[in-house]
Amino acid sequence: MTDPLLATLRVAGSGLEAQSTRLRIVSENIANARTTGDTPGADPYRRKTITFGAELDRATGANTVEVKKLGVDLADFIEEFDPGNPAADERGIVKMPNVNILIEMADMRESNRTYEANLQTIKQTRDIISQTIALLKASQ
């Protein structure tokens, strides 16, 4: 039998890890929002996606969260007319990544919010544990 409070810390920690991986993916997408291909007509950067899954941690019996799948967004690339670009094909059209900055920003905010909620859980659990330990302090 494991202590539920320690399992709580483990669960919240897994949440922090999952959300920070998500933030990494978001930053990769934003950084590569204008990354085109190397040769004329080549495919540019494809937006990455991340999926979470609940995972039963057998040691504690708690449902932690894990990164289940890192995938790519199969949406069509955005085509821009820019004949001066080295990646432009014979019609002067350049394929731009299928990254929408607004969507990435919304994703980032949501991820940030969940990260903060997990952090709050850790803080409160720590407080509860120290309250329990304080019971052992000799009362005069």
Added chain:
Amino acid sequence: MNPIQLFELASRQAEWLSVRQQVVATNIANANTPKFLAKDTTPFSAVLDRTSTVQGMAVTQPGHMAANDFSDRNIAVVDEELNNEIGIQESGNTVALSDELRKTGEIKRNHELNTSLMSSFHRMMLMTVKR
């Protein structure tokens, strides 16, 4: 009234609170997991009710997995009632983050009350013993 009983009651509530904290933490960690259903523990009154049995599955063989470690103490983990304002999200997730944070605050408050009561009972007992 026997003070020993009070200590037992307090320890039971502390146990229930820590299980609930674990369940709430699981909900918060899975706030963005597709198809995750928010969970909650059965109320504390069910713990005290000796006639009530847990709705979870009983462990009848050593190879079975318990719903949680406290099934024998009338604490069960059940699906949470749906929050009507937030409902089911597009991804099939039913976690209402604000609700969960409210619950952790409640748990912390109750735990504070619980430990303060325990230490004050302890002080009372010491007072009678000292003289």
